[in-house]
Every structure is written in structure tokens, then in C-alpha cells.
Amino acid sequence: MPVLNANLTLQAAQFANLPETLQTILFMVLGAAIFAGAAAVLALVGVYLERKISAHMQDRVGPMEVNTEIPVLKNIGHGWAQTLADALKLLIKEDIVPAEADKKLHLMAPFIVFAATLAGFSVLPFGPGLVASDLNVGLFYIIAISSFVVIGIILAGWSSNNKWSLLGAMRSAAQIVSFEIPASLALLVVIMAVGSLNLGDIVAAQAGGIHKWLIWWYPPFNILAFFVFFVASLAELNRAPFDMPEAESEIVAGFHTEYSGMKWAMFFLAEYANMFLVGVIIATLFLGGWTSPFGDFLNSGPFPVFWVTLKAFIVIFVQIWLRWTLPRVRVDQLMYTSWKVLTPFAFVAMVGAGIWMML
Amino acid sequence: MFGNLFKKKRYIFEDESTMVVDLDQSAGRYYEETMSKLEIESYQGDEMVVNMGPQHPSTHGVLRLELVLDGEVVKKVTPHIGYLHRNFEKHAESISYNEVVPYCDRIDYLASMNQDLAYVLAVEKLIGLNELPEKVEYARVITCELNRIASHLVAVGTFGLDVGAFTPFLWAFRDREKILDLLEWLSGARMLYNYIWVGGLARDLPEGWLQKVREFLDYFEPKMVEFNKLLTTNHIFIERTAEIGVMTPEVAVSYGCTGPVLRGSGVKWDLRKDEPFSYYDKFDFDVPVGEGKFGPVGSVLDRYLVRIDEMAESVKIIRQALDGIEPFTAQDVQAAIPKRLRPAAGAEAYVRSETPRGELGFLIRSDGSDVPFRVKSRSPCFSNICMIDDISRGGMIADLVLIIGSLDIVLGCIDR
Numbered sequence: 001m002p003v004l005n006a007n008l009t010l011q012a013a014q015f016a017n018l019p020e021t022l023q024t025i026l027f028m029v030l031g032a033a034i035f036a037g038a039a040a041v042l043a044l045v046g047v048y049l050e051r052k053i054s055a056h057m058q059d060r061v062g063p064m065e066v067n068t069e070i071p072v073l074k075n076i077g078h079g080w081a082q083t084l085a086d087a088l089k090l091l092i093k094e095d096i097v098p099a100e101a102d103k104k105l106h107l108m109a110p111f112i113v114f115a116a117t118l119a120g121f122s123v124l125p126f127g128p129g130l131v132a133s134d135l136n137v138g139l140f141y142i143i144a145i146s147s148f149v150v151i152g153i154i155l156a157g158w159s160s161n162n163k164w165s166l167l168g169a170m171r172s173a174a175q176i177v178s179f180e181i182p183a184s185l186a187l188l189v190v191i192m193a194v195g196s197l198n199l200g201d202i203v204a205a206q207a208g209g210i211h212k213w214l215i216w217w218y219p220p221f222n223i224l225a226f227f228v229f230f231v232a233s234l235a236e237l238n239r240a241p242f243d244m245p246e247a248e249s250e251i252v253a254g255f256h257t258e259y260s261g262m263k264w265a266m267f268f269l270a271e272y273a274n275m276f277l278v279g280v281i282i283a284t285l286f287l288g289g290w291t292s293p294f295g296d297f298l299n300s301g302p303f304p305v306f307w308v309t310l311k312a313f314i315v316i317f318v319q320i321w322l323r324w325t326l327p328r329v330r331v332d333q334l335m336y337t338s339w340k341v342l343t344p345f346a347f348v349a350m351v352g353a354g355i356w357m358m359l
Numbered sequence: 360m361f362g363n364l365f366k367k368k369r370y371i372f373e374d375e376s377t378m379v380v381d382l383d384q385s386a387g388r389y390y391e392e393t394m395s396k397l398e399i400e401s402y403q404g405d406e407m408v409v410n411m412g413p414q415h416p417s418t419h420g421v422l423r424l425e426l427v428l429d430g431e432v433v434k435k436v437t438p439h440i441g442y443l444h445r446n447f448e449k450h451a452e453s454i455s456y457n458e459v460v461p462y463c464d465r466i467d468y469l470a471s472m473n474q475d476l477a478y479v480l481a482v483e484k485l486i487g488l489n490e491l492p493e494k495v496e497y498a499r500v501i502t503c504e505l506n507r508i509a510s511h512l513v514a515v516g517t518f519g520l521d522v523g524a525f526t527p528f529l530w531a532f533r534d535r536e537k538i539l540d541l542l543e544w545l546s547g548a549r550m551l552y553n554y555i556w557v558g559g560l561a562r563d564l565p566e567g568w569l570q571k572v573r574e575f576l577d578y579f580e581p582k583m584v585e586f587n588k589l590l591t592t593n594h595i596f597i598e599r600t601a602e603i604g605v606m607t608p609e610v611a612v613s614y615g616c617t618g619p620v621l622r623g624s625g626v627k628w629d630l631r632k633d634e635p636f637s638y639y640d641k642f643d644f645d646v647p648v649g650e651g652k653f654g655p656v657g658s659v660l661d662r663y664l665v666r667i668d669e670m671a672e673s674v675k676i677i678r679q680a681l682d683g684i685e686p687f688t689a690q691d692v693q694a695a696i697p698k699r700l701r702p703a704a705g706a707e708a709y710v711r712s713e714t715p716r717g718e719l720g721f722l723i724r725s726d727g728s729d730v731p732f733r734v735k736s737r738s739p740c741f742s743n744i745c746m747i748d749d750i751s752r753g754g755m756i757a758d759l760v761l762i763i764g765s766l767d768i769v770l771g772c773i774d775r
Contacts (some may be wrong), residue, residue, distance in 0.1 A: 241595055328592060333598060
């Protein structure tokens with residue numbers, strides 16, 4: 001170990017001698033690699049959770065067979081390596097591009113969706129100072145970058161040159177754009193309450209335990225904003241009951257009908273990475289972020305990362321639970337939900353919280 | 360890179376040489392025209408022709424629908440059938456009467472027992488075999504009603520799938536599995552039973568089978584309550600289904616719709632009640648009809664609810680039949696099977712019976728040999744699918760999917 005430490009110190013010293021531009025670039029590449037890796041791992045965990053939770057809701061056991069022969073991990077069982085095996089399979093699958101497709105756009109679309117999702121991760125705070133890019137407009141950045149996904153989806157639907165894909169892409173565009181509005185209005189409540197767009201400031205404002213969480217501020221308006229944001233985020237994620245763009249019983253597979261292999265897997269991983277992203281955002285904005293629910297107890301060391309991940313996974317569990325319980329709504333009912341239910345309620349929450357603050 | 364952007368409009372119609380054009384919608388008259396490519400390109404409006412099926416996930420088999428869509432709104436639906444045609448009627452002309460039974464299994468593979476019963480009743484009428492052992496009749500009713508529950512479970516389960524709810528589908532299949540186990544014990548097969556024979560049954564009821572049926576019914580009833588809590592009473596589900604695909608009784612009757620599709624429109628017509636066959640006149644049960652609790656009568660929801668209620672009625676019938684069969688368990692189920700099946704030349708018989716999908720009729724004519732001269736089957740699904748254009752116009756694709764699901768078609772039954 002001492003040798004290794006000495007080696008690391010040496011390397012750190014060498015790193016410090018490098019030109020500043022090169023250092024920045026190296027940091028960025030390293031950070032991006034960590035984020036891509038973390039997001040992919042989290043997405044795989046999300047896929048596994050979805051399969052297991054849905055299986056137990058449906059009187060099944062889900063994947064049980066694919067375990068590894070590695071001595072320690074062998075005893076975990078419960079098919080924990082299933083998603084790894086699936087990912088490997090998708091990597092080596094043939095990539096089929098329709099003959100009439102616009103090949104460049106067809107290739108670009110999954111990368112745009114995945115990149116936009118990953119970009120969202122860069123402002124999420126996972127602990128005190130544990131944030132890749134501490135933007136002072138972090139929340140605004142997330143709203144902006146998450147809208148970028150829709151471009152990838154439209155490209156995918158358009159370039160496939162398939163009518164079902166096109167229908168799915170059109171649905172998706174309409175849906176994501178409509179639900180941005182109630183989601184953003186609900187976020188305004190948080191911004192007004194804290195007075196900052198920086199996610200670190202928002203977490204700091206909630207420090208001190210479960211009773212300080214933003215969801216309890218200005219009752220009942222923040223709870224209302226929380227629910228509006230949660231429902232709108234389901235729609236933005238294309239999750240059931242709002243999974244219109246990829247409704248398999250209606251429009252085959254929506255915008256990714258013509259995708260296979262790793263390109264399809266990128267859409268798939270992006271969906272689950274997005275679920276985690278939304279989970280962390282909800283945890284950060286309404287549920288105290290990385291702070292412990294017990295005040296100062298267990299609020300240092302590795303615990304902040306644990307708390308924020310736990311809260312995010314609770315949100316993901318609710319998302320999965322809803323998906324396997326509820327039927328899908330129709331397109332017009334979806335628009336009704338957005339414009340005539342969620343948007344007015346978001347306004348009520350915003351105005352109500354504002355009046356409360358003035359009193 | 361953006362070349363596609365400007366080519367798209369042409370691509371949409373490129374492979375459609377034949378198109379159905381609706382010239383006089385108000386009078387209800389439609390003309391088919393073959394259009395040249397040029398004419399199609401000049402086709403006005405935002406409509407596009409989309410091919411739905413035969414590999415679409417929710418056409419319940421190999422149904423192919425040609426849709427004219429304006430955005431998401433369905434303008435016209437033209438069903439194309441025949442992808443599962445197996446030449447049943449011609450086939451039946453070259454094999455003996457008993458050998459047709461396994462082919463009847465394959466007409467509607469989700470309700471093979473009911474298909475067998477309809478055919479066997481027709482042959483029995485042809486040869487004038489009226490008196491059967493009581494055990495045979497009761498066993499036929501029990502197996503047919505079990506199969507009706509299994510078939511309706513598939514119908515409501517896949518309907519849940521069409522609405523986007525996956526869990527009810529698997530719950531329904533879990534319970535159906537129990538019925539399949541029972542019928543497998545009886546006949547050795549899980550789908551195509553070949554159990555009901557002319558004049559009797561293929562095998563005797565296994566020891567303890569009736570007790571297992573009773574246990575299944577006790578298990579099944581609470582499960583249906585659970586199923587209804589999950590899907591039937593769901594607010595989104597009712598909102599989705601209560602007002603679409605409305606079929607008035609007049610339309611339903613004029614198209615010859617039968618079964619739950621007809622009863623969903625409020626017409627109380629069930630051959631088990633109105634023209635009882637086998638022992639159905641011995642049982643006390645209701646015929647559920649669509650009531651329009653949440654919208655107009657004859658909606659998709661009404662047809663679904665009729666199936667849910669019918670399962671409860673089937674449970675009632677099976678319980679009565681289980682009591683009825685008790686004194687006759689010692690009888691020989693093959694006592695009445697004719698040794699030689701050769702009806703008189705020129706004899707003709709038509710029998711219709713109520714299958715889970717509606718009225719299945721068999722017309723059999725004999726020429727005096729041991730193979731039928733002609734076997735004609737009247738399929739309920741064919742009549743039920745015919746009116747899909749009438750009730751799905753103006754709705755969305757999502758509604759069309761639910762309408763197909765509520766008609767509960769089996770392509771084997773349409774094509775035969």
C-alpha cells in the first residue's frame with residue numbers, strides 16, 4: 001500500500017505540473033467518464049428493480065437464473081446479473097437500420113437522448129461539495145437540458161421513416177412540451193421559497209431534519225407543488241400511466257420501433273437514468289437532498305450519498321409501482337391532465353405560496 | 360442530412376397502390392377505387408394510410424387492418440382477414456365424423472371445448488342420438504363452462520393489456536393456468552382437448568377431479584374480486600372505455616353480432632337460455648347485459664363488463680352441475696358412443712350453440728358414407744369483426760385498439 005500511495009502522490013505531483021488547460025480537459029474527461037459509468041450502472045440497477053418489483057406484483061419471481069460464479073457474489077442469487085447479461089447481449093447484437101431510413105439522423109438520435117440525460121447529472125449534488133458543476137442556475141439548467149431529450153426522440157421518429165415511429169415522436173413532442181409547463185411552475189414554488197436556483201443552496205435551506213424539508217413549507221401549497229411536479233415528471237419520463245410515446249399496444253414501440261441492439265439499449269438506459277435523475281431532483285427539491293432526515297445524526301462521511309440515493313430510489317419505487325398498477329391514459333386525456341388540471345393547480349401552489357411568504 | 364425532410368410526404372403513400380376512398384360518408388356508401396401513384400400524391404388533407412398488423416402487438420393474432428388516419432384520428436378501417444385460413448370446411452369433407460373433432464378444436468383455440476360441443480351436438484342431431492348418460496351431459500357442461508371462464512380470462516386480461524395495464528393480464532393468466540391444469544388432467548392437452556366425442560367423452564373423469572374443480576371455484580371467486588379492484592373499478596380504465604366504440608342494438612343485430620358483443624349492446628340473447636342445448640335448461644343463471652352504467656349502452660366497457668359478469672354466472676353453473684353429477688358418477692361415459700357412424704344419405708342438421716365469443720353453428724350434410732358431405736361452420740368472430748369500421752370511425756388509434764380488444768376476436772375462428 002505505501003508504494004501505491006507514493007505512486008499516487010507522485011502522479012498527483014506530475015498532474016499539477018501539467019498546463020492548466022490540459023488539467024481542465026483531463027478533469028472534464030475523467031468526470032464525464034465517471035458520470036457515464038455511474039449513470040449506466042444506476043440504469044442497470046433500475047432495470048433490475050423494475051423487473052423484480054413488477055414480478056412480485058404479478059405473482060412471479062422475475063429473473064432468477066443468471067448469477068455469476070464469482071465466489072462472493074455467487075451467494076447473492078436472485079438473478080442479480082440478469083441485466084448485465086442483457087447489456088452484453090445488446091452490445092453484440094446486430095444493428096439493423098431500415099433501408100429507407102436517414103442513416104445519419106438514425107445514428108444521432110440515441111446519442112442525443114443519452115447525452116442530454118447524462119448532462120442533467122452534472123449539477124446534481126450528492127453531498128456537501130460533491131457536485132460536478134456547482135452552477136448558480138442549476139435548476140434552470142436542468143429544465144433546459146431535459147427538454148433536449150425531445151429533439152432526440154423526434155429525430156428518432158422521423159429518421160426511422162416508419163409511420164408508427166412518426167406517430168410516437170409526435171405524441172412525445174406534444175407530451176413533453178405540455179408537461180414542461182406545470183413542472184416548471186411547480187419548481188417556481190421552490191425557487192421562490194429558497195431564493196436561489198443553485199441546488200446546493202436549496203439543499204442547505206432544508207438542513208436539520210425531516211421537519212425542515214421543503215415539502216412541508218407553506219402547507220398545503222408545497223405539497224401540492226410536489227404532487228404536480230411528480231405527476232408532470234412521470235409524463236416527461238414517458239412513464240406509465242403517461243407512456244403514450246411508446247405505448248406498445250397502440251403504436252408498436254413508438255419512436256424506437258426501428259431501433260435494435262445498442263442503439264435501442266441507449267434509449268432504454270436513458271429512460272432509467274432519467275428516472276434516477278428525476279428521483280434525485282425530487283429528493284433535492286422537496287425531500288431534503290443529501291441531508292439526513294434525523295438532523296445531524298448520520299449526516300457526515302458517506303451518509304449524504306446514501307441518503308440522496310435512498311430517497312431517489314424511493315421515488316423510483318413509486319414510479320415503478322404506478323407503472324404496474326395503472327392503465328394508460330389516452331392522448332387527449334393526457335393533454336387535459338396537463339393543461340386543465342396540473343397547470344391550474346401549479347398556479348394555485350405558486351400564488352398560494354407567494355401570498356404565504358408575504359404574510 | 361435533411362433530404363428526408365422534403366421527401367417524407369411522398370414516402371407516406373409510396374407503397375399504397377390501392378386505396379379505399381370515402382366519397383359519400385353521409386349516405387353510408389363507400390366506393391373502392393384503384394388509384395395511380397400520381398393521384399395518391401395529389402390526395403388532399405393530412406390523411407395517411409397506415410398498415411396495422413398482421414404483426415401488430417394488439418390485433419390479437421394475425422388480423423390486418425388498413426387504416427386511414429388523420430393524425431391520430433381514425434378515418435376508415437378496412438379489415439383484411441385470411442392469414443390463418445386452414446381450410447377447415449374442405450378438410451372436413453375427407454375425414455370421418457370423429458376425426459373432425461380435433462380440427463374443431465383449432466377453430467377457436469381459446470375455447471376448444473365449446474367448439475367440440477357445437478360440432479358433436481350437430482353430429483348427434485344428424486344421427487338422431489338424443490339420449491346420453493347424465494354423467495356425459497353434466498361433464499360437458501362443466502368442461503365447457505370452465506373453458507368459457509378460461510376464454511373470458513384471456514379476453515379481459517388482454518383487454519387490460521390493450522389499455523396499458525400489464526398486471527391484470529398476468530393475474531388473469533395465472534388463474535387461467537389453473538383451469539388449463541384441470542383440463543389437462545382430463546384430456547392430456549392444454550389447449551386442443553379433443554375431449555368431447557360423438558355420443559360421449561374421450562376419457563372418464565379422473566378420480567378426485569370434481570373435488571379439484573370445487574377447490575378451483577373457491578379459489579377463483581376471491582381472485583375475481585381482486586381483479587375487479589385492480590382493473591374494472593380503476594378510474595382511468597373507466598374514463599378510457601365508457602364512451603367509445605358505442606354499438607347500438609340495431610347495428611349489433613343487423614351485423615349478426617352474437618355473444619358478449621351483442622349482449623353488451625343490451626340485447627338479452629343467449630342460446631344457453633333462449634334455445635337450450637345439452638343440459639343448460641337445468642341450471643339457474645342470469646344473462647348479463649350491458650347497462651351503460653358510466654356512459655352510453657353498448658360501449659367498450661359494457662362488453663367488458665358482460666364478460667366479467669359471465670364468469671361469475673359460469674361459476675354458478677359449474678357449482679350446480681357439480682351437485683347434479685353426484686348421483687351419476689358411476690356411469691360409463693362411453694356407453695352411448697355409436698360403434699359405426701354412418702348417417703342416412705341426404706340427412707342434414709344445423710345446430711348452434713353459445714361459445715364464449717357468440718353463436719357458433721355447424722351445418723352438416725351427409726351423403727350416406729362415413730365422411731361428411733359438407734361441414735359449414737358459422738363463426739361468431741367473423742360477424743363480430745365486420746362492423747369494426749362502423750364503430751371506430753372518428754375515434755383515435757388508442758380507441759381502435761380497445762375496440763378490437765372488446766370484440767374479443769380469435770383469428771382462427773374468423774378464418775377457420
